[in-house]
Amino acid sequence: MEATVTVTPDQLPELLLHVAVVRPVFLWGAPGIGKSSLVRGFAEALGLDCVTLLGTQLAPEDLIGVPQIIENRSRFAPPEMIAREQPYCLFLDELNAAPAEVQKSFYSLILDRRVGAYELPAGSVVIGAGNRATDNALARPMASALVNRMVHVHLRADVDDWLKWAAGNGIHAWVIEYVMQRPDHLWAQPPKTEQPFSTPRGWHMLSDALHSYGDDIDDTTLAVLSSGILTAAHASGFRAFVKTVRHAYDLEVVVKGEAGWPRNPADRDLLYFLSEAFRARLVKELPASREHTSPGVKRFSLRAKTMLTELAEISVECAQLVIAADDDGLPVLPSWFLVEVTRDLPRLAARR
DSSP states (O other), X not given: OOOSSEEOTTTHHHHHHHHTTTSOEEEEOOTTXXXXXXXXXXXXXXXXXXXXXXXXXXXXXXXXXXXXXXXXXXXXXXXXXXXOSSOEEEEEETGGGSOHHHHXXXXXXXXXXXXXXXXXOTTOEEEEEEOOGGGTSXXXXXXXXXXXXXXXXXXXXXXXXXXXXXXXXXXXXXXXXXXXXXXXXXXXXXXXXXXXXXXXXXXXXXXXXXXXXXXXXXXXXXXXXXXXXXXXXXXXHHHHHHHHXXXXXXXXXXXXXXXXXXXXXXXXXXXXXXXXXXXXXXXXXXXXXXXXXXXHHHHHHHHHHHHHHHHHHXXXXXXXXXXXXXXXXXXXXXXXXHHHHHHHOHHHHHHO
């Protein structure tokens, strides 16, 4: 199912508070963006136990129970984890990854809040969750009858929400600072092959590993961890960022002229990281029109052209990265700045 309207993690609890208490909700989202933890947190906020059933690990009899003979009549006895006397939150995780027979077993529970003769206690909530087929995750089609029994909500990763959560949950300072500088690296589209990719959950795992090793972790170990958790480009960028932290070598010292671009071939990952940070700073600080530039911005644009010249002497590829268009071929930097770059740096413009 494709998203038309999405919500952020901060928006979800309010929506669930008004909807999940009256109708079952199905939460769609990419792997690793926090669907399960958000549901558990919502249940805890309501003072409800959260009972999680994994669709991929269930058979129909696990839900409907087994028959018992009572007074010469058979009656299905639902499992103890479901048949509770007090209200609770029933979380059907990976529901759309379950086989069709298992999904059918949930029909009456989702619509009528009932399994056989057992009915969920008043005040219980039912929430399902699953990945989308476009996420290259295990996802089976849901029958229209099941789709129509739930309110569908699409969750997206949000950098501001995650950073606010990270600040209060002990996420390592390196991870927080890096995501602040590169918010586009918080989440990456799942690849079509079995490769690690960046997610909020992945950054949390990396944070836990960094806390375990301590800040004196060596670069080789950091490379193993980051490349085993994150997208390859993001892992390289994070390692370069850690170098800047350890050596107090950041973009600001280059902008001020207190240090030059790193020239050592061993620091090529650092050069790429600083180039990307330089590009992000140009996007942020250069106005769309030259007429609205302040004296300070004019000085910065002049310094930027000098920095581009110096960068091109070391790596034309990195300099091109700074002024490159976006994935759709549209310019990212202001046209007036690109015109000046073309005029003053013809070699770079020719290679652009």
